[in-house]
Amino acid sequence: MPSPLDYHIDGLAELQPRRILCCQLRQIGDVLMLTPSLEMLRKRFPDAEIDVYTEQKCAPVLENNPNVHHIWALERGKSLLHDLLFYHRVGTGGGKRYDIIIDFQQLPRIRWALAFSDARVRFSYPPPWYNRPFYTHWAPVSGPYAAKSKAGILMNGFGLPWENLRPRLYLTQAEREAARAELAAWGLAPGDILVTVDPTHRRITRRWPASHYGRLLAMAAAQRPGLRFLLLFGPGEEALAGETRAQAESAGLPPGRIILPPRLTTLREMAAMQAEATLHLGNCSSPRHFAVAVGTPSLTVRGSTSTAWTFPGPGHEDIALGLPCQPCSENTCALGIKCLHDLDPESVLRRLLDLLDRAIAGEFPKTE
Structure with a gap:
């Protein structure tokens, strides 16, 4: 106190x-x-x-x-x-x-x-x-x-009250239309269910393995026809996004179901593309907050971070292994980062599909 x-x-x-x-x-x-x-x-x-x-x-x-x-x-x-x-x-x-x-x-x-x-x-x-x-x-x-x-x-x-206001990023109509046009140019078709995926983080204690993401995306696509995944990455992170795509395709995901942008997008371009998505999936990094800010439901894989970064509102959830050492908020780990490596894709799949189905059913109306 x-x-x-x-x-x-x-x-x-x-x-x-x-x-x-x-x-x-x-x-x-x-x-x-x-x-x-x-x-x-x-x-x-x-x-x-x-x-x-x-x-x-x-x-x-x-x-x-x-x-x-x-x-x-x-x-x-x-x-x-x-x-x-x-x-x-x-x-x-x-x-x-x-x-x-x-x-x-x-x-x-x-x-x-x-x-x-x-x-x-x-x-x-x-x-x-x-x-x-x-x-x-x-x-x-x-x-x-x-x-x-x-x-x-x-x-x-x-003496101001807290009204559980969510973070906000205000997109223009031109930015939204440009995002739709670029996504279509990258292969997103009408009727596709877009999920943005952020497999990156500069801290290894906050980065779920690319191999886990690959298996998860392949399994999700096998159970939900129409899913398309858009990989997000920032400066210097394209190689990790590419590895995630390779892992997903190696696990059986058809190449046409995953989009690796051919260029680095700006922050606002990324946000506009997330606004077009049904769901955001990723690590505990800034794109999860962008999803909240543009009204897109999100599922975050947590390692060393706490639930303090998860917006306490419907449609925004996180998943963690729940080890006694979590959350530690450390950037290194002497225990082999078990909190992330031992969190299997099958466990995340159940939460992902549940949240995705609820989003598709309209449980979380889009808000700008």
Whole structure:
């Protein structure tokens, strides 16, 4: 339970800010998890301009978001002078002072912007003693769902209710039509049941083996005619996606039932394709959050991560072996990663087909 020292919120409830800056630099999935907080702030302060400070790689997930006025996109790898000038522009709002800066992450590159800021309120979760000079107010996080945890400072600082808002990514009609056209060019036919599959992760403790994915896809296709699988991958991950396709075809999946994109898609292109899918299947990585954000049901294979990353709403489930050491949240394993290697495809198949059949039956209506 939070202690009284975790609260420093005097005067927050009475504020009527005109300009708000929210800071969440990375990662891509975490920036998506910020979107419920942005929606909560919009409801509380309908006339305020809400800007977001994030890394350039994450900025696309906030494009077209009606709750975001401006995105400050940090380019990494620039000179120190370039960075300092950028931090100054962010902290001072480009010459228009922010009334509140809300720091959801407490990273050094955020503190640089805070150091330059003349905002009257600089708000975050309880900082360590040596960072307290950067903040005027703080309140504890909540949980267990990751987006609710992030929104906890708003709940405890402004008295806002948690309404189980899902992360949102706002696609344009042109993006949706382009996704449909490209999927058709890749062989998706009318009547096909599309399942997006993310077999990748840079951490081995979060990556179910490609051989397991291959067997699972072959077995699922044998039992559900009409299934088509679209493999998702990011920069440097195409080889793993290709291995998954090879494993699936080796297990008996007809080559025409699995699509390996001939090029790397952008984040928003990937999201638009997921929006066309009946279901998303994959590891605990950002595409699972994209599925939630575009209203597509999802099944996640969990290794070292916890259920805190699973949206607590209908149509979004995870499956884990349930070893005593789970979840460990570690990036390495001295036990041979049994939590993933010993989770057999047959067990996942039962959950996959159940969720898929329910999605096809309309149990989880698509929401944009």
